[in-house]
Every structure is written in structure tokens, then in C-alpha cells.
Amino acid sequence: MSASPTLAIAPTASAGLDLARIRAEFPILRQRVHGKPLVYLDNAASAQRPKAVIDAISECYSTYYANIHRGVHLLSERSTAAYEGAREKVRAFLNAASVQEIIFTRNTTESINLVASSFGGSTVKTGDEIVITGMEHHSNIVPWQLLCERTGARLKVAPFTDAGELILDEYERLLDSGRVKLAAFVHLSNALGTLNPVQRMIELAHARGIPTLVDGAQSIPHVAVDVRALDCEFYAFSSHKIYGPSGVGVLYGKQALLEAMPPYQGGGDMIRLVTFEKTEYADLPNKFEAGTPNIAGVIGLGAALDWVNAIGLDAVAAHEHELLDYATAQLQEIPGLKIMGTARDKAALAAFTIQGIHPHDIGTILDREGVAIRAGHHCAQPVMQRYGVPATARASFAVYNTRDEVDALVKALWKVKELFE
Amino acid sequence: MNDLRDLYQEVILDHNKRPRNFRILPQPTHHADGVNPLCGDRISVFLDIEDGIIRDIAFQGAGCAISSASASLMTEALKGKPVAEVEHLFEAFHNVVTTDCECPRGLGKLGVLAGVRDYPSRVKCATLAWHAVRAALERHAEPVATE
Numbered sequence A: 001m002s003a004s005p006t007l008a009i010a011p012t013a014s015a016g017l018d019l020a021r022i023r024a025e026f027p028i029l030r031q032r033v034h035g036k037p038l039v040y041l042d043n044a045a046s047a048q049r050p051k052a053v054i055d056a057i058s059e060c061y062s063t064y065y066a067n068i069h070r071g072v073h074l075l076s077e078r079s080t081a082a083y084e085g086a087r088e089k090v091r092a093f094l095n096a097a098s099v100q101e102i103i104f105t106r107n108t109t110e111s112i113n114l115v116a117s118s119f120g121g122s123t124v125k126t127g128d129e130i131v132i133t134g135m136e137h138h139s140n141i142v143p144w145q146l147l148c149e150r151t152g153a154r155l156k157v158a159p160f161t162d163a164g165e166l167i168l169d170e171y172e173r174l175l176d177s178g179r180v181k182l183a184a185f186v187h188l189s190n191a192l193g194t195l196n197p198v199q200r201m202i203e204l205a206h207a208r209g210i211p212t213l214v215d216g217a218q219s220i221p222h223v224a225v226d227v228r229a230l231d232c233e234f235y236a237f238s239s240h241k242i243y244g245p246s247g248v249g250v251l252y253g254k255q256a257l258l259e260a261m262p263p264y265q266g267g268g269d270m271i272r273l274v275t276f277e278k279t280e281y282a283d284l285p286n287k288f289e290a291g292t293p294n295i296a297g298v299i300g301l302g303a304a305l306d307w308v309n310a311i312g313l314d315a316v317a318a319h320e321h322e323l324l325d326y327a328t329a330q331l332q333e334i335p336g337l338k339i340m341g342t343a344r345d346k347a348a349l350a351a352f353t354i355q356g357i358h359p360h361d362i363g364t365i366l367d368r369e370g371v372a373i374r375a376g377h378h379c380a381q382p383v384m385q386r387y388g389v390p391a392t393a394r395a396s397f398a399v400y401n402t403r404d405e406v407d408a409l410v411k412a413l414w415k416v417k418e419l420f421e
Numbered sequence B: 001m002n003d004l005r006d007l008y009q010e011v012i013l014d015h016n017k018r019p020r021n022f023r024i025l026p027q028p029t030h031h032a033d034g035v036n037p038l039c040g041d042r043i044s045v046f047l048d049i050e051d052g053i054i055r056d057i058a059f060q061g062a063g064c065a066i067s068s069a070s071a072s073l074m075t076e077a078l079k080g081k082p083v084a085e086v087e088h089l090f091e092a093f094h095n096v097v098t099t100d101c102e103c104p105r106g107l108g109k110l111g112v113l114a115g116v117r118d119y120p121s122r123v124k125c126a127t128l129a130w131h132a133v134r135a136a137l138e139r140h141a142e143p144v145a146t147e
């Protein structure tokens, strides 16, 4: 991965995107809510799906669905081929060395829990430490807290500045204790929009022999990820944030580590041989995929990655960056509005508060104007506590958003002001 | 904008801006916190109860306009009332914010929150303070959640 892929591109590069055509591929965007055209700016919570993804899922169920890895019949063979084909697409998307390093889960949360439970459970002992950052989503906090409770290890939190930038020196200092067993951190913060210097963070950890996990839930649709260039031990993301179906997640893990780790769940598909005395586990990746997976969902994720590749993540990132700049400039014109998260390296979302108006009220009023945003703590309550606010409003962008939609957002925000004057 | 005015009525905006009984009672006979897990909003209610009558009631906390105004209006409605009436009022209020019922006259100003019924995701905001009061009366030590 290049050092800062999002920012390396001039904003004008987005001129290459045919937005009308892209939007036409998303059936859900063609609707009115409360009598107004839908302006969907809650993409950081979950993106929408293009027709190619919906069709891939529908085709699976209509023509060739069967359980995988166990049938000798044609449908099972076809389903298995499509499912494993999607694994290869994920491998290529992340530039992983082997499909054995790609584990399908339910979501980012489960991917992280898998590592906490299996890797953490087998390597972390009393007195050890796990390092995270202060801007983590709850799903990269709570699994480690549970692990610490079970093992007597301690969680160490690297702080960030008022602008929302990680304090790298503090992070490095925490790594120096000699007791750290893993550093786990978010690539792109869902509460602040901060793009963390993950390449550097991984290098700093590796210099001390510490393995790393990157929470890629937000970065995956915005930043080109090359796990071999990053050299992280684990990378986790969710299908539903990159135009794929919900209910599917991915855990990338380096093969040697995954091989050494005990299984996460037991059951069918993850075994080689079961007797009542002893069970031999299956090889990777099946060892970590117990039970019947979300077959059509995984196939849908494959279709989503094809779709993103056809447009090109660099073009997507450039377009979103231009939208973010455009939105940021206009939001700053609104009296009393404060943007939370002003890191130099930032992508895809603007979180903000308005003096004297609770984000929930902003969200409700915007909804009546057709504008869907998220209001709340964004599953990052420690970030809210850091800034002393209960919640924020957040507009987050995807490839199909337009400048007109930013205008609609801003216009609706002026209405909020008017109503509360 | 008009239907938004049904939700954000003048009375609500006024109580949001200048909440009544917004303070701490130093020695309440009853006290509880309410938390809305959806947004993390937290409200504390304090009651002074003597001979089965709510002599004083107050609240503290940060919340949206709906939850702040509802808490403020609730304290006005409950001050001086017998404890035995709280459940009746709560039931009537809950009906008003969740169903299409006629607003009973006994509810008085609380009726301005009827607009919430068209915003199902906001019902919890309107009932948060009430849940806290009911918990205080049952003397819950733990903060109550709206779900």
C-alpha cells in the first residue's frame, strides 16, 4: 500500500466517474422518503448494494444453491465453486499470499472475536498487555476486555490529539513495556474519519516483535489495502460496508499464525476426522469456518468486489475526498457547527455537533427532509467521552453520493437551525 | 417543515431551552438514573416524597429536545401529586405517545408530546424520564435502560 492512498490523488480525478450511471445501478436510491428524494449519507453504518450484487445473490438462490463442500451432486459442486471463487476474489482484493489466509465470518466483530478468542486465548497470559487506540469502535475494545478478564492481561490505550490524530510517540511508548502480545487498531475511524498511519504502526510493533491486527471495517471501501505490503498479521472487515450483503465478514490472517491457532468454534466443516476420543481439524481456511456459512452472502461479496474493481478504488477514493472537502467547507459556514475529527489524513465522513441542538433532533429533522444520517455515539463511546459530548451527527459518503446531495444536507441543516432558533 | 412543527411544538422547544426543575435535590428520598442505550443519553431524577405525596421533583442530565422537554414537563406534572397517581399518568402518557388515542384531558400539557407517535424511534426519548421515576419509586440501585 502506498503511504496515503486517499490523499495522493488530486480531487479532480473523480471527474472520471459517471455518477448518473453508477446511481442507476442502485435500485434503493430511486425512492422518496417523507415525500423527498432519498439522500443516503449513512454509508459508514452500512452501504447500499448495486444490482450486480443483488442479482448474484438472486441467481445463486434461483439456479444453483446447495450446501457446499459436502455434496457429490452438480448444485453442490457449483455452489462450492462459486463460494471458493469468492474467496479468491477476496484474496486478490487484499493481495494476500494464499486463499488459505482468507476466513469468512459474520462480520468484522466476529473476525476480531475470533482472534481474541483463538490467538489471544492461546498466547495471552496474566500480566501481558494488549495495545489499542482511543478511537476504536466497541468491537475492537470489548473482545480485548473480555480476553483481559479471562486471562488477567491488561488493555493499554494509545491517546489521540484534539484533531483526532493518534499520538504516535505515546503508541510507541506503550509498545515498549516488553509485555505487549498484540497491537490492534482501526485503519479508518468511524467516529472521526481519521486515517491512521497503519503502515508505520505495524512497523513500530514489528520492531518489537509484536503482531498486529487492523480493524478495516471502515477503510475497506475507501482505501486500497495490500496486506503483504502492510505486513499486518490480521486484517478484519465486513462485506456490508463495501456494497456487499450483511452477514458476511472476512478475517485475513498470516498462514503460519492461523495454523498455530486453535479452532474458534467446533462443528461440521472444520474437521478432518472425528471419533469420540479425538478430533483432527481440517486445514485452513476450513478450520475456522465451522458449520454452514452464509453461502449466497459470500458469493454476493465476491460480486461486490468485482463491482468495486470495475470502477477502481482510487477513483472512488478521489470522488469521496472531493465530496468531503466540499461538505466540510459548507458545514463550517453554519454557525455553532463544530466538526469532530479534523485529522490531516481523513476520509469519507464528517462527524459534527451543533451548539444547543442534540444530534438526535438533527437526525430526525434531516430524515423528514429525506436526508439519512447517523446520530448517536457510533459505537465509540470512549471517543465521545474524550470530547465531552454524548453523541454526534455523522454524514458519511459512498461512491454514489453527489454534490447535490451535500447541498441537500446543508440546506436541511439550515432548517434545523431555523426550527430551533 | 409543518409536520416537524407537530413534533417540535413551541412548548417543547421552550422546555428544551429552559428546562423546569433542572437541578439536583441534595437529599432526595428517592433517586434513579435512566439511560437510553441507543444514544447514550443519561438522565437523573430526584424526588422528595412525604406522606405519599411528591413534595418536590427535579432532574439533571443531557438529552435531546424530546427527552429534555419530556423530563421537564413531567416534573411539572408530578409535583404535588400522590405517588399512587404516577402509574396512571405514565400509562396515559405512554398511550398518547405510542397510539392514535385521543389525549385524555387529565394529562394537561403533557399532551404536546403526542407528535412523537409519528416518530417511533423517538418514543424512548419521550419516556426516558418516566422510566427513571418509576425506577426511583421502586428504589432501583442500578440505572434503568429504556429497553
Ligand SMILES: Cc1ncc(COP(=O)(O)O)c(C=O)c1O
Pocket (backbone or CB within 6 Å): A044, A045, A107, A108, A109, A110, A137, A139, A140, A186, A188, A189, A190, A215, A217, A218, A238, A379
Ligand atoms: C471501525 C469499525 N470497526 C468495527 C465495526 C463493526 O462492524 P460490524 O458491525 O460489521 O461487525 C464497525 C462498524 O460500524 C466500524 O465502523
